[in-house]
Amino acid sequence: ETGVTQSPTHLIKTRGQQVTLRCSSQSGHNTVSWYQQALGQGPQFIFQYYREEENGRGNFPPRFSGLQFPNYSSELNVNALELDDSALYLCASSSGGPGRTTGELFFGEGSRLTVL
Amino acid sequence: AQKITQTQPGMFVQEKEAVTLDCTYDTSDPSYGLFWYKQPSSGEMIFLIYQGSYDQQNATEGRYSLNFQKARKSANLVISASQLGDSAMYFCAMREGGEDTGRRALTFGSGTRLQVQP
Numbered sequence: 001e002t003g004v005t006q007s008p009t010h011l012i013k014t015r016g017q018q019v020t021l022r023c024s025s026q027s028g029h030n031t032v033s034w035y036q037q038a039l040g041q042g043p044q045f046i047f048q049y050y051r052e053e054e055n056g057r058g059n060f061p062p063r064f065s066g067l068q069f070p071n072y073s074s075e076l077n078v079n080a081l082e083l084d085d086s087a088l089y090l091c092a093s094s095s096g097g098p099g100r101t102t103g104e105l106f107f108g109e110g111s112r113l114t115v116l
Numbered sequence: 117a118q119k120i121t122q123t124q125p126g127m128f129v130q131e132k133e134a135v136t137l138d139c140t141y142d143t144s145d146p147s148y149g150l151f152w153y154k155q156p157s158s159g160e161m162i163f164l165i166y167q168g169s170y171d172q173q174n175a176t177e178g179r180y181s182l183n184f185q186k187a188r189k190s191a192n193l194v195i196s197a198s199q200l201g202d203s204a205m206y207f208c209a210m211r212e213g214g215e216d217t218g219r220r221a222l223t224f225g226s227g228t229r230l231q232v233q234p
Contacts, residue, residue, distance in 0.1 A: 041227075042207050043161070045222065090161060092161070104163045105151075106163065109159045109160040112159070
């Protein structure tokens, strides 16, 4: 186990609704990133938070937003849900910031979102 | 252009045999890192092995080794002595920029489903 926990594990929403997904990072990790993994595809980078600030974003619209808290846990919020938002959402933590590390990511088991 | 290409959607291997999973990448950044992750049906991505672009030797981690051919931009994963528990999806991923940049975003390939047969 990586020590990264995500909640909820599964949820079903309808189009137009809003959803919040939560992530507790591994102890000592100050960087959290979120990925979207559609069925049959590799994960796609949504954004990264380092010390409570967003410091990297992938090609996702503004209705995907996030927060990182002082204890380095994080939330992913998605507004105005669309059918294509159905996916596994993975949270990953790492020891970020400048410094010599391999930068490997430690992933949680994900939150599987279904939008009807 | 795809940054990470995995051309094998699925692979079969006999238990105890070795298997190579292919990965090619595309980047103009001289400093980058290459990763392999395993994803069982539970969904969690499990880190297997890492290769830095300036590393002189191929990375090894237990039964996993990375065949890094920089000129060809390939980073194939070799699993020796396959076990039934190795059956999973395998993803190759790349981080552009050096390890000291603080950037951690990975670009993943589409994955290879490996099935180990008894």
